[in-house]
Amino acid sequence: ELGPSDLCHVESMSHNPSGAGKINKLNAVILGDSLASEEDDLILPSAQFSQSALISSQQQYENMYKKSVDDPAGFWSEIASEFYWKEKWNPNEVCKENLDITKGQVSIEWFKGASTNICYNAVDLHVSAGNGDKVAIYWEGNEPGQDGQLTYSQLLDSVCQLASYLKEVGVRKGDAVIIYLPMLMELPIAMLACARIGAVHSVVFAGFSAESLAQRIIDCKPKIVITCNAVRRGPKVIFLKDIVDTALTESAKNNVSVDICLTYENTSAMKREETKWQDGRDVWWQDVVPNFPTKCDVEWVDAEDPLFLLYTSGSTGKPKGVLHTTGGYMVYTATTFKYAFDYKPSDIYWCTADCGWITGHSYVTYGPLLNGASVLVFEGAPNYPDAGRCWDIVDKYKVTIFYTAPTLVRSLMREGDEFVKHYSRKSLRVLGSVGEPINPSAWRWFFNVVGDSRCPISDTWWQTETGGFMILPIPGAWPQKPGSATFPFFGVQPAIVDEKGKEIEGECSGYLCIKKSWPGAFRTLFGDHERYETTYFKPFAGYYFTGDGCSRDKDGYYWLTGRVDDVINVSGHRIGTAEVESALVSHPQCAEAAVVGVEHEVKGQGIYAFVTLKEGVPYSEGLRKSLILTVRNQIGAFAAPDKIHWAPGLPKTRSGKIMRRILRKIASRQLNELGDTSTLADPGVVDQLIALADC
Numbered sequence: 001e002l003g004p005s006d007l008c009h010v011e012s013m014s015h016n017p018s019g020a021g022k023i024n025k026l027n028a029v030i031l032g033d034s035l036a037s038e039e040d041d042l043i044l045p046s047a048q049f050s051q052s053a054l055i056s057s058q059q060q061y062e063n064m065y066k067k068s069v070d071d072p073a074g075f076w077s078e079i080a081s082e083f084y085w086k087e088k089w090n091p092n093e094v095c096k097e098n099l100d101i102t103k104g105q106v107s108i109e110w111f112k113g114a115s116t117n118i119c120y121n122a123v124d125l126h127v128s129a130g131n132g133d134k135v136a137i138y139w140e141g142n143e144p145g146q147d148g149q150l151t152y153s154q155l156l157d158s159v160c161q162l163a164s165y166l167k168e169v170g171v172r173k174g175d176a177v178i179i180y181l182p183m184l185m186e187l188p189i190a191m192l193a194c195a196r197i198g199a200v201h202s203v204v205f206a207g208f209s210a211e212s213l214a215q216r217i218i219d220c221k222p223k224i225v226i227t228c229n230a231v232r233r234g235p236k237v238i239f240l241k242d243i244v245d246t247a248l249t250e251s252a253k254n255n256v257s258v259d260i261c262l263t264y265e266n267t268s269a270m271k272r273e274e275t276k277w278q279d280g281r282d283v284w285w286q287d288v289v290p291n292f293p294t295k296c297d298v299e300w301v302d303a304e305d306p307l308f309l310l311y312t313s314g315s316t317g318k319p320k321g322v323l324h325t326t327g328g329y330m331v332y333t334a335t336t337f338k339y340a341f342d343y344k345p346s347d348i349y350w351c352t353a354d355c356g357w358i359t360g361h362s363y364v365t366y367g368p369l370l371n372g373a374s375v376l377v378f379e380g381a382p383n384y385p386d387a388g389r390c391w392d393i394v395d396k397y398k399v400t401i402f403y404t405a406p407t408l409v410r411s412l413m414r415e416g417d418e419f420v421k422h423y424s425r426k427s428l429r430v431l432g433s434v435g436e437p438i439n440p441s442a443w444r445w446f447f448n449v450v451g452d453s454r455c456p457i458s459d460t461w462w463q464t465e466t467g468g469f470m471i472l473p474i475p476g477a478w479p480q481k482p483g484s485a486t487f488p489f490f491g492v493q494p495a496i497v498d499e500k501g502k503e504i505e506g507e508c509s510g511y512l513c514i515k516k517s518w519p520g521a522f523r524t525l526f527g528d529h530e531r532y533e534t535t536y537f538k539p540f541a542g543y544y545f546t547g548d549g550c551s552r553d554k555d556g557y558y559w560l561t562g563r564v565d566d567v568i569n570v571s572g573h574r575i576g577t578a579e580v581e582s583a584l585v586s587h588p589q590c591a592e593a594a595v596v597g598v599e600h601e602v603k604g605q606g607i608y609a610f611v612t613l614k615e616g617v618p619y620s621e622g623l624r625k626s627l628i629l630t631v632r633n634q635i636g637a638f639a640a641p642d643k644i645h646w647a648p649g650l651p652k653t654r655s656g657k658i659m660r661r662i663l664r665k666i667a668s669r670q671l672n673e674l675g676d677t678s679t680l681a682d683p684g685v686v687d688q689l690i691a692l693a694d695c
Ligand code: 6R9
Pocket: 312, 357, 358, 359, 433, 434, 435, 436, 437, 438, 459, 460, 461, 462, 463, 464, 465, 485, 546, 547, 548, 560, 561, 562, 563, 569, 572, 573, 574
C-alpha cells in the first residue's frame, strides 16, 4: 500500500519545538516543588511519589525491562499466571512469531493452545474474590446531576443478562456483533457480553455517519446491531437509531441483512413513541434483556481466538479492520494500565476517550476492569455546560487518575485558568495524555494548572494496532521531559530506521519501527492478511512499521513527531486523507480533491482540502458548505474539512502523482519552502494555487 518513497520527510513533520538534540543544559524541577517553567527540561518524581509507586526507580524499570527483552516468554508467562486460564499454555510455545516478510507469512501468536475468557477475568473474578460490592462503573450523564453506578456484582448480572439474550437469539462464538452506542454503561456491558460468549464485537464510534457504519456492517456482516434511539451531547440531540436505519437500508442493498437491531431506550434524549421502528427487526433492549437470567456460562476460548475488530483509517479510502485476539491482549492491557498509571485499588479512574476508539477499548473497558478498578464513564461533552465540567466531575467522584487527549487540554487551556481553579482537584494523583504528540506548552499547563505541579503525566504513545501502551513515562520511575513519551514499555523494542530501512543508533531521527512482537499486538486485518503484511511489514523488512516519525535524544528519550503516511490526526482522531478525498469527489460538482493535514491550534492538525471543480462550475460559498456537508454525511462531523482551497489544478508529477509535499507547504503558507517545482507536469499551477489561497 505504501513504500518508504511515499513517506513524507521526517524532518518536515516535526512539530515538536523542543525536540531531540535541543537540550543543552538540563534544568530540573521536582514534582510538587514548584511550577515547571519554559526553562525546565526535566521534571523529577518526588521521593514521596516514588516511594509508594509500583515502580519506584529508574533502576527497577531497567531491571524489569532487561528481563522482558532477554526472556519475553518467561517475563510474560509470569505475569499471565496471575490471570485465570481454563487451560494453560505450553511453556515452550509462549510466543511464536514471524515479523520478517522475506521469510514467509507474517504471524504472531501468544499463549496459543491456552484457553480463557476476558470477561470472566474482568468481572467474575473480582466478584468471587469478595469485591462484588466495589463500584465497577460510575456513570455521569450529559446533564450535571444525572448519574448512576454499577458494582462488580451488578455489572456481572447485567453482562450475563445481555449475554444470555444474545445466545438465545443465536449469536455464537466467532459471530460479529456491531455496537453503535454512545458512552452509556450499556456500551462496556455490550462489549463484555460479547466477550463472554466468544462473539467478536466491533464498536463503531457513534459519531460516524450512516455511510461509514454501513461500510463496516457490509465488511463484517454482523447478526445483530446494538444501538440506542438517541443521545444528548452538550446541547444537541443526536438521533442514532435513524442513522442505523439508513445504514441497514444501505447494507441490505449490498446483500448484507441484519436480523436484529437491539435498541436501548435512552429516555433522557428521546421517548420510544417518537422512535421510528421496523417491526420484526427492531427490539427494545428494556423489553427483552432484563427478562433473561443473571447467570450465563462463560465460553472458554483459545488465547488466539478473536476478541474484537476495530476499524481504523489507513492510507487508502477503505478502513482497516484491526483484529485483536484474546489472551495476549488481556495480559497486555491489564499490565500496561497498572504500570502506566501506577494503579492502586483505591483509585478512581477516568479516561475521557469514547469506547468507539481503541483507547476506550483498552483503557475504559478492559485494562481497568481487569485490574478491578472503579472506572468513570462520561456521556457528555467536556465543555458543557461550561469549560469547568471536567473538574466538576473530578471533584464529584474524587477522581485520582485522569487520562485525556492533548486536544482537550488545549481547548480547555484557551478558556483560561479560572475554570480549573474554581475546583479543588486535590484527589488527582496521576495525569495521562494520548492520541497525538502533546506540545510542551500544553504539557506544562496540564502539569502546572490542572495537576498543581503534583501529578506526573503519563504521555502514552500507542496505536489501534498495538492494542496497548508502547512508549510512556512510568510515573515515579523516570524524570520527565515535557512533550516526550520517554521510554518503551516492558517487552517493547523500538527501532528508529532510515529511508533504507537501516536501524540507526543513538541520537537520531527517522521512522519508528518495532523489532519484536508484544502480547497486545494485532494479528491481522480482518479478511485481508495481505494488506496487513504490505502496510505494516513490507516498508521495512523485519520490522513492524508504525507510520510515525520519531527522534531519540542523547539521553535516550523518544519524541514522537507525527504520522509520516497519508493519515492525519485531528483532535486525536485518525483520518485517512484518501477517505476525505473520496467523500469530496463523490460530490457531483467536484472533479478532483487532495487533502493534507495542517497545524491547528486546538485540534493538533486540521483538514485542509484542495478542490478542483468540474468544468464551468463557479466557486461559491454555498458550494463550499455543500462540499463540507458531503464529508460530514459520508464520514462524520469530526472529519469535516477546516478549509476548502479552490484549485484550478493540482501539482502533479509527469506520471500524474499529486505532490503533497508542495500542497502541505501551501497549506501552511510556507511559500518560501516549496522546494523544487521543476519536476511538475505544469509548474504554473503552483502560482494559481497561491493566488487563490485566501479566496
Ligand atoms: C491510541 C491511539 C495512533 C496514532 C499514532 C500517533 C498518534 C497516539 C500519541 C501519538 C504522539 C502520543 N499518537 N498517541 N503521538 N504521542 N502519546 O491514539 O490510537 O487512533 O490508532 O492513533 O496517534 O501518530 O500513530 P490511534
